[in-house]
Every structure is written in C-alpha cells, then in structure tokens.
Amino acid sequence: MFCNQCEQTAHGIGCTTSLGVCGKDADVQAVQELILYGLKGMAAYANHARRLGKSDESVSAFIEEALFSTMTNVNFDLEGLFGIAMELGRKNLRVMELLDAGHVETFGRPSPAIVQAGTRPAPGILVTGHDLVDLWNLLQQVEGTEVKVYTHGEMLPAHMYPRLREHPNLAGHYGGPWQKQKQEFPRFGGPVVATTNCILIPKDDYADRIFTTRFTAVPGGTRLVGDDYGPVIAKARECGPLQEVRQGTFQVGYHRTVLLDAAPTIVEAVKAGQISRFFVIGGCDGAEPGRNYFSDYAANTPPDSFILTLGCGKYRILDRDHGTHLGLPRLMDMGQCNDAYGAIQVALALADAFGCGVNDLPLTLVVSWFEQKAVAVLLTLLSLDVKGITIGPNAPAFITPKVFRSLQERFDLRLTGPDALVDLKLAIS
Template identity: 50%
Template sequence: MFCYQCEQTAKGGCTKIGVCGKTDSTAALQDLLLYLTKGLSQVAIAAREAGIEDPKVNLFTVKAVFSTLTNVNFDDARFVDLITQCVAMRDELKAKIPSMRFDGPATLLPAGDIAGMVFQGKEHGVDNDPEPNEDLKSLKQTLTYGLKGVAAYADHAAILGKEDNELYAKIQLLLAATLSTDLTLEQCVEAGLECGRINIRAMELLDDANTSTYGHPEPTEVKLGATAGKAILVSGHDLKDLETLLKQTEGKGINIYTHGEMLPCHGYPELKKHPHLAGHYGTAWQNQKKEFAEFPGAILMTTNCIQDPKNYIDAIFTTGLVGWPGAVHVGNDDFTPVIEKALSMDGFAAGTDKGSVLTGFARNAVMSVAGTVIDAVKAGNIKHFFLVGGCDGAKPGRNYYTEFVEKAPEDTVILTLACGKFRFFDKQLGDIGGIPRLLDIGQCNDAYSAVQIALALADAFDCEVNDLPLSLILSWYEQKAVAILLSLLALGIKNIKLGPSLPAFITPNVLNFLVDTYNIAPISTPDEDLKEILG
C-alpha cells in the first residue's frame, strides 16, 4: 500500500499499514473504489450530455468518494459492496447511451474475490500513478483529496434533503479530470481552484440544510461534566443522527452526550430543546481510545473520525458510511440496538462538575452583534482577529495552537471551528466589552459561517478580506481541510499559516507556487508568528 492523504502519514507515506489503522487490503479496496467512481463519473458526464441525469448515480458518487476519506470506513466487506454497486450503476447508465465508447475505469470489471480486487486496487493506487511529472501528480492528488472533502459536505447536506445537480456535475467533471493525461500545470491549478469554488457551494448547501432544519445556532453554555444515569455518547458530525437518537430516547431515562465535533450541536435550537441532551464528554477525535474506554454507556459513531475500537467493541455502533469490522452497524432511522445496549450498561453512578464551555457563535450570532464588534475595532479595543481552527491530531507539534491562543494579546479575539478547538476550547479568555474573546463558530462543516463572517466584516469596513485585521492560523489532518484550504485560495485569501506540517503530497515546486501566489507559510513558533503578524 501507499497512502499520504492525511497529515499523520508516516515518513512521507504509509506503506505497510496506515497510521489511521487501515490495512493493506482496505487501502487497496479504497483505491479501486475511487478509480471505478472516476469511471462512473466519466459515464455520468456522457449521459448528461445526452440529456440523461441519474439522481441515484449522483448521490452514490459522493457517498463512494466520502467513504475513502480518512477514518471513515475500515470494513473490507462494505467496500466490496460499494464496488459492486458502482459497477452495476455504471453499466446500467452505459446501456442508456449505447453509442458512446469508453475505456479505463469506465470498462474495468472487478475481480470475483477480495484478493483479486485488492490486486486491482494496487494497480491503480497512488504509487502506480502513470503521471510522470511529479508536480502534475501533486496537483492531481491535491484535487482528488479536495474532492473527498467536497463529497463529505455534499453527503452531509443530502442527508437533510439539500442537493444540487450542478454541484454533482462539477464533482464528476473534476473526478474525471484527474484521469486526464494532457493537462498543463495551469489547468491543474485551475482545477484545484474550481474544487475550492464548488466546495463553497457544498458548504452553503450544508449550512442551509442545518439551519433550515434546526434553526441558526445560538450562543449556548454546554456542561462538560456528567449527569448520573444511563448514557449514550454521539461522535462524528451528523446532526440528523443526533436528532433521531434524541427522539428515540425520550422518556427512557438515558442522557445523550456529544463528543468531538458534535459539541456545536448544542447551539441549534431544535436540538438543544431536548432536556436529555446532557452535555459534552471528552475532547478531540484522536483521544477517543482512552475516552471511549472510560465511558459507561453505548457509543454511536456517525460520519468520520473512528479509531480502532477493540477495547470497547461491544459498546460501539456505527451508522451511515462509517464501518469497522466487528462493530455493529445500525441504520440511520432505528437506533434500538444502541438504546438497548445503553440500558444494559451501568451509566454514570454520580454527577460530576467539570465546568462548561460556550458554543454557537455561527455567522448569525456573530453578525447580530456586528455593530458592537465594529465599534470595538474602531475604538481600538479589538486590535486583531485570529481564526485558529482546523483538524486536531495526534502528531507532535499541535501544542503550538494552545500556546498561540494563550499568548494572543488581550485585545485580540479568537475565532475557532472544527476539532482543532479542543487544544484550547476550555480556556477562560475573558471578554472585550461583553464580546467573548473565544468564539466557537462550529464544526469543520461550518467553515462557510467563518467565510461569511469575514466577508461581512470586509464589507462593513469597505475593504478586501486580506486587508482586515484578521489572520488565519490553520491546522490540517484530513481531506475536508484540503477542500477548505482550496476554497480559501479560490476566494483569493492570502497570508495563511498552516501546520503542524505541510502535506506530503505537495512537491517543492507546488509549495513555491503557493508561497509566491498566496503567501502561505508553515507555522513557526507562537512568539515568532505573533510578532510577525502584529508587528
């Protein structure tokens, strides 16, 4: 195997087993599914040109691509099913356009057993990419990983009924473009920026899906301690799964806790109205092995972020696209097995007080006090805004983000989102004229809110975003972060600091292009970066 799609990758690429825990066979099956989905995209493009739009193919495309994102699915049997579905859909669609001729992944037939599929997957993995130009290969891989992030957001939105055929069409066009053998460097760069643009549309759809269903997030205090009683812990990102579970546990004496990126769910009016949404347990995804093992109830894993659950395999359940061999997979609409497991477990014997944190500062909440914020800037009370956010991870160097926030001057405001916040989410930073210095915008899925806040502030000050007293200090781990970074570049945002390490799939020439064009720079030390930014 060879995989370097995440920040945690070992020595430039995992070659025996993924640092994430995926095996050689899982990695190969993911590569085969991705290759076949690119072939399905080629057929979908041709069918669309012939006036045929297949909603089932469109939705499957994003689900298949999302399933190959880091820490989503580790179950080989599930990948075999997806591969079989992909080929069946492809051939059914091809039959509707008999005059069209295809080759490559649009014609490949998967082997009849897992061993054969694994062999095929290795033939079409990253290390067997036929592209001889390393810079072109780097840009195509960046595009591929960005599309994995876009697919994740599109799938989240579709779960709540928000879809866009034009978005699906562009995803398929860009997936097919990664197979092209005659793209120039300029065309590859433009394809990456187009990925960023369509990601903005995907995040806009998701934002609309979340807010139209659950209301706009409101500043909300969230309890960090436990309440005595039976318990279920929900991790991942999916709001609908949480809502369904809350409804199905009403009156059963079970308290529901969020974990990781589910923390911002407490800010949504239609979710926080449930009294048994008891609080938040634990921190970021990479700490789950310890935190889940100590949790005295059932655990529901939605979307991505799962790690090897062998020490609590009987207590964890997966849903949606998430999979782990041996973990019970449940449908999104019936969480009876999860509930029954929680009722059979001890739960928390007594309540604990571990303080609280604030969440719910999405765009509506922030812009509702925009006048106060703008006045504070004009009066010199707020000197600078820092967006310190992104993915958290286990690799050394991420204490930088904790130190950066701790050392940021008292006349600065910290905006944060995604699980990177767990490096400092419980810090008591005080306020500036009633405005909290630490504002949690939400999940990584809520990056759209952060963009809208920046654009609104630029409009209020009659300047460009790059002229605002705003600096982006970002951490990355997986492919949603790649999609968000491409979106920021597509918006022309410069001077981003990125860490804790730069992507292994970025070649020196591509990095130089990013530095020269957008002034992207790796993080150094908190003291040096604060001095450079604030002067």
C-alpha cells in the same frame, strides 16, 4: 496500464504510472492528489447537506468532471489542474452554504449556550462525528425514556441549535477531540455512536459498545445500516447507569448569524481602536507532536483581540480561560469544521463594512491541518484569494516542493514555524 507520456508500463500500487500520472512529473501527481483529497472532503459535506434536503446539481456535475480529470492520461497540464483545484474551492463554498442553511432551517437559528460537560447517573449514549441528523434521529427514539444522550468531539456545536439543545434527553457533552477516544470511550461506560469518519479502531475492551452509521465501520463494532437505534438503546440499558462525572462547561454558539448581528458594533469598536485584531485558530487536529503550537499561539494573543475557532482543532485552546473583551468572551466557538463558511461570511461582511478587501482586514488565520475536509476548506479560502494563511504543523505530505512554492507565491501560504510567539509577533507587527 501504459503511460503514453513516459512510455512506461505501470508496475502496480505505488507506481505513479498506475495512477495515470506520468512517472516523470510528480508535480502533476501532487495537484491531482490535492484535487482528490479536496473532492473527498467536499463529498462528505455534500452528503450531510443532502440528508437535510439540500443539494445542487452543479456541484454533483463538478464532482464527476473533476474526478474524471484525475483519471489515466486525461490531464497532465499543471495550470489546468490548478484551475480545477480553485473551482473545487468555489464549489465547496456552495456546499458549505447548503449545509449551513440545512442546519439552521432544520434545527433553528443558533445562539450562544453554556454546555455542561460530564455524565449523569442514568443510562447514556455518546454520539461522535459530524452528522446532526443522526443525533436528532437518536434523540427522537429515546424521547420519554430514562436514556440520556451526550455529544463528543465535533458534535459539541449541536448545542448551539435550539431544537437540539432543548431536547430533554440531550444531557450535555463528554470528552474532547477524536484522538483521545481510546482513553475516553472506555471510561464513558455506555455505547458510542460514530456518525462519520472521526472514529478510531476500538480496543477489544470497548469494541462491543461501538456502533457506526451507514458507511462508517470499524472492526469489532456494529454497523447500523438504517435509522433504527434500537440496538444502541438496548446496549445503553444493558450497560446500566453511568457514573456521575463533572468536567466543567463549554461555551458554544457564536455562529455566523450571531456575529453578523453584532457586525455594526464590531465595526465601530475596530474604528475606535478597541479591537486590535481577529484570529481564526482551529481546523482539523491530529495527535502528532508540535500541535501545542496552536495553544501557545492563542494563549499569547493580545487581550484586546478576539479568537474565532472551529473544527476539532478548538480543543487545543478550549481548556484555557482567554478572558473577555467588550463584554464578550475573547474565544468564540463558531461550530464544526464546515462552519468555516460562517467565518468566511463574517470576514466578507466586515470587509464590505470597511470598504476594503478581506486581505486588508486585521485578520489572521492559523489553521491546523489534518484530513480531507481540511483540504476542501483550504481550497475554498484560496479560491477566494485569501492570502497569508498559516497552516501546520507540517505541509501536506503529497505536496511536492515545487507545488508548495507555487502556493506560497500565489497566496503567501505559510507554514507554522518552530516558535508560535515568533510567528504571532510577525502577524501583529
């Protein structure tokens, strides 16, 4: 491959010329990477929506064209690439809207619920990942049997949908975020079904209990190509009854529909000075040091404020009682990472009620950053011109200093600092 910009021959993987990007322009490559990661995240959401019967031809066409823009010698214009990234954000909003509609129409209008955490003394199956259709298919196949099903990680919000919550074989939730799998899965004792990308390569002592769906796969696990969960059910019976474990409870279900129903009351409370601020604290979590920033931040928010959380980042702040305010829990779980659509809709509704822009609301966004879907969601927020978002604990590794400075200048994008309390004081000052 030859780059016609710097007149160099590609030297293989790792050479920017081999990516179709001029080796002299790392900034162009950075924005192309931003687009590629965003496309991967958006494609994941679009796949979930399609399985629920929801799709949009304009989204599919955009994915094709945006991918083409990152090919060899196609687009070296930095501003043009920024424009594609912003359009990606707008298209991802549409995808999340489709997925939200698919979930509500298929599984019922969400409502707050208390979820028992732990296991019962019966054969059990743990379901992790994001795909609620997989969970529903499994529940249908164990219905009428002694086998119980438990959610894990990003499947916790399944309990806010009545059709899933009321299924007699859905027994509760087990464990925490994806990064604790290697400690939690051996202790679970039954088979685990991984429905999406949030699966770690298993250790040998439990790999034979890992089942994955469709294109998700790990060494040592069993990949299910179709929707037949017979092998998983057989493994659950082979493993025998789980130990009875009590891990407390979780409160879920503050979906956008719930909060929008309460919008008039919330607006009046803000006007009366009873609510000082809303914080959105969540996102895609990781395991590296520094992520205690988010738990420290949430723990010190004012007692007359509310915290909205979503994504696996919620597990950083769910283990603390944040109390109540105005008869409501101060910490409200809105759902999975894709339910950022709901947070956006709530913000837009409040802005409309107050006759102001989203950036004028008493709203602070503090988002943990990790993977492709986080890129897609961030681009959606930026495409809506939401300013002052704090991300962290580090800037994306593929973003060059010049590109990050541009994002800071355009959107007041901020990085988490070394001290959460200092950043919190700046946010509420």
